[in-house]
Amino acid sequence: MADQLTSFRRTFDERLIALEAGLANPDSSPGLEALVLEMVRAAGDEAEAAAKDAAFRAQRGAEAMLATAMAQTQAAHVEIDTARAQTASLRAEVVSLKEQLSVAVIARRDTDAARQRELSDLTATIAQLKQSLDDTTRAAAGTAERLASTAARAEAAMRERDAVAADRDARAAERDTAAAERDALAAEHSALVASRDALTAERDALMADRDAAAAERDALAADRDTRAGDRHVVLAERDALAIERDALVVERDALMTARDALAAERDTLLSERSDFVRSHDAMVLQRDTLVHERDDIVRERDRQIAQLHEDLAARESALREAREKTAAAAALLKKPAAPAPAEGPIRKSDRQAFSSALGVQIDGEAALLVNLSVTGAQVLSCSALKPAKTVKMLLPSSDSPVLCRGRIVWARLEPTTPGKPIRYRAGMFFTATDQAAVQTFMSRHSAQAAR
Secondary structure, rough: OOOHHHHHHHHHHHHHHHHOOOOOOOOOOOOOOHHHHHHHHHHHEEEEEEEHHHHHHHHHHHHHHHHHHHHHHHHHHHHHHHHHHHHHHHHHHHHHHHHOOOHHHHHHHHHHHHHHHHHHHHHHHHHHHHHHHHHHHHHHHHHHHHHHHHHHHHHHHHHHHHHHHHHHHHHHHHHHHHHHHHHHHHHHHHHHHHHHHHHHHHHHHHHHHHHHHHHHHHHHHHHHHHHHHHHHHHHHOOOOOOOOOHHHHHHHHHHHHHHHHHHHHHHHHHHHHHHHHHHHHHHHHHHHHHHHHHHHHHHHHHHHHHHHHHHHHHHHHHHHHHHHHHHHHHHHOOOOOOOOOOOOOOOOOOOOEEEEEEEEEEEEEEEEEEEOOOOOEEEOOOOOOOOOOOEEEEEEEOOOOOEEEEEEEEEEEOOOOOOOOOOOEEEEEEEEEEHEEEEEEEEHHHHHHHH
C-alpha cells in the first residue's frame, strides 16, 4: 500500500510540473484542459490511495484495540460468572439457613441481613463491571477516531511539505534566470565602455592629424612670405637690371602661379579644417547619443527587472490558484460527474484571427485585438495583465462600442525588441457580453478583410 501511494504521489508531481509548464507557455502546450484533468485524476488516485492506507492503518489499530476490549470483556464475563457462582453458593447457604430457621430465629434474621448486604455488594460489583465495559468500548471508538484524525493531519502535512519544496525550487529557478540576465547586461555594458574608448582613441588620432596639417600650413605660409620678399627685391632691382627684365617677368609669372597654388592649398586646408570640425561635432554628438542610449538601457534593464519581479509574483499567485483549483477538482472527483460550468478557460467556439491587429480599450488603456470569438479574445497590451484579473474591453463600432466583461485566463511577457515598448500577450474569457453584437462585429470585419 505504501509503494502504491508513493507511485501515485510521483505521478501527481509529474502532472503538476507539466501543468506549470503549460501555464508558462500555453500556446505550445497540447491542451491545458487535458493537463488539468490528468493532474486531477492523479490527485484523486493519490487521495484515494492515502485514504485507503489511512483506513487500513486505522482498521488495524481499531482491531487491536477491539481485541484488547474483547479480552477485557471476557475477563469481565469471567468475573461475572464467578459472582454468579458466589451467588449460587449464597443461595445454597440461604437454603441451609432456612432449614435451621426452626432452631434460631435471631440467627436467621442476622443471616438474612448479611445475605442482603452481600447481594447488594454483588449487584454494585456487576454494575461497576458493566460501566467499565462501556467505558472500554467508548475508549476504543475514540482511539479509532484519533488515529483517523492523526493520519489525515499527517497526509496534509506531507502535501504542504511537497508544496513548499516545489515553491522553493521555482523561486531558485527564477533567481538563476535573473542572475543570468544581470550577467548579460553587465557584458553589454562592458562592450559599450570598450566602444566608447575606441571612439575616444579615434578622436585623439584625428586631433593629432589636425595639428600636423596646421603645422604644415604654417610652414607653407612662411615659404610664401619668403618668396613674396624675394619678389619685392626683384622689383626693387628692376631699374638697375633692365637687361634681366624679361627673365624677371618670367619669374614673376612663375611666382604668381605658385601663389595661386598656395591659395588653392590654403582653401583646401580651410575645407579640411571645416570637415574636421564637422567630424568632431559628429563624434561629440555620437558620444552624447551613446551616453543617452546607455542610460536608457540601464533604465530599461531596471524596469525589466522590476517587471520580471512582478511577473514572478503574478505566476506564483496563478500557481497558488491553480493548486487550489486542483484541490477543489480532486474533491469533486469523488462526486458524480456534472456538466461543465458556464464559465472557465475551455474554448467553446472558433476564434477569428485578424490580418492586422485592431485597436481596442482594456480598462481605459489602449490595446490591440489579435483574435476574437463570442466567448473570449486574445490581446496585446502595454499595461501588465495578470491571470484571474477581471477586465472590461470595448470593441470599436460605428454604432456604439461593444462592451465585453471578462477574466484574464493566461498572460505572458512578449520578447522585447530594441526601440519598441514592452508588451503583454494575454487570453481572456468573457463572463458577460452581448454575443450577437460580438458576432456582428466579427462578421463586419471579416467582410472588410475579404474586400
